[in-house]
């Protein structure tokens with residue numbers, strides 16, 4: 292298995308993709324301001340895989356919404372490729388803990404949904420349906436759902452549904468993938484299997500990934516860098532670079548280098564439960 | 566016999582048995598307590614009345630079916646339109662909902678004399694009552710379906726640049742279909758009840774009218790024959806729309822299993 296070390300190094304010289312500069316965000320609900328983020332600064336380079344961990348309610352989901360342009364920051368700036376984010380970002384793909392597939396559509400049709408919405412595919416969709424379907428089949432093949440394209444979601448297991456959801460997030464070839472605890476609802480075996488699937492997708496696509504997770508092993512397995520946040524209002528309090536060679540296998544998770552790193556992050560977090 | 570047919574047969578047997586039992590108890594009760602046919606005719610007597618009068622019953626029954634379906638058709642068209650609107654726009658929802666509740670709280674039977682004043686005795690009051698009674702459940706159900714979009718799905722589509730109308734077309738509307746078809750089977754029986762009620766006082770045709778005439782002539786068995794026909798037609802209408810529901814939105818059943 293060839294190591295991709297040199298490629299890892301090249302990421303550190305890639306231009307910045309996502310930048311949050313001194314970002315604060317307050318929600319206003321039932322007459323009170325809730326400070327979700329305060330003075331958060333985070334830079335992610337193109338092609339980097341960053342995992343974000345932190346206590347519940349510290350603003351992780353909020354960060355992803357800021358990056359996707361679904362929320363404007365109260366203070367500070369959010370930039371993508373150097374441009375300030377104004378409004379929804381269509382070069383962002385999203386997947387969540389809940390796969391939210393549409394039950395009246397087959398797996399394939401669910402994957403195709405973004406193409407029916409997003410420009411320029413929306414215009415081209417009708418006339419190029421075959422070609423788009425081919426792309427969707429390709430993605431489904433990559434995540435190991437070869438024969439399930441025509442199945443409705445309720446005939447798929449939770450893990451399979453989550454694979455479909457990942458394909459849907461990637462079908463329009465977004466530059467950035469934001470994942471909000473995508474494997475949290477799965478059993479341990481399925482979850483670890485999907486780590487491999489996500490890694491394969493990332494190695495193929497090389498998009499920039501922001502992964503929110505409560506599982507430090509998952510973070511270390513998948514990411515180039517693990518960011519740990521403080522309690523609300525959230526700030527970055529710790530960062531660990533993961534320079535383990537790729538592709539990483541589940542066996543690697545038992546090796547000292549991996550275990551030590553997980554342990555180091557875990558110890559740092561200390562009393563803060565992640 | 567295939568497994569499918571066997572399964573279907575097995576699902577028809579329990580309701581048939583209960584209906585049969587109901588008639589046996591009724592028949593036996595009347596016989597044991599010597600209830601006069603003039604007060605409560607035995608089902609066998611009602612059935613004889615039905616056989617004797619069926620040529621008079623069926624044109625009236627079909628008339629009622631016709632008013633029901635016209636009123637119900639109008640209710641579907643306008644219920645879906647209004648439901649989609651108030652499900653789609655929070656503002657319209659807030660603006661119209663109290664008014665709708667108000668309208669729906671008025672007993673429809675109380676409107677019959679009003680409609681008679683406006684439109685005279687005839688088919689129109691019955692159609693209007695059938696319409697009004699079914700309109701509300703259809704509109705509310707469609708609105709609920711349209712308005713239920715998971716926040717995450719909204720986020721995904723919004724980030725892709727989806728308009729409010731895209732959300733409606735791709736998510737809200739298909740999601741509303743199971744609610745819509747579920748409301749149809751209930752609403753159609755309500756509509757039917759509405760027509761019959763209207764015919765009792767405001768029509769010179771229809772099965773409701775026939776029962777009024779029969780009771781004024783003290784032909785109680787014929788009244789009951791009419792009631793039995795009404796009940797049978799209600800079951801048939803419900804069954805038709807339940808079947809349609811299975812056909813159209815089977816995914817909703819299978820995905821919730």
Ligand SMILES: Nc1ncnc2c1ncn2[C@@H]1O[C@H](COP(=O)(O)OP(=O)(O)OP(=O)(O)O)[C@@H](O)[C@H]1O
Pocket residue numbers: 318319320325326327346347348349350351352353354523
């Ligand atoms: N729409 C909203 N209105 C008001 N408060 C909100 C809203 N969304 C989030 N919050 C609050 O902001 C804080 C940060 O929320 P966020 O969802 O980003 O946390 P999180 O880190 O993703 O938590 P978890 O790990 O539980 O998913 C929380 O305390 C939450 O209560």
Ligand SMILES: [Mg+2]
Pocket residue numbers: 351352353471
């Ligand atoms: Mg969250």
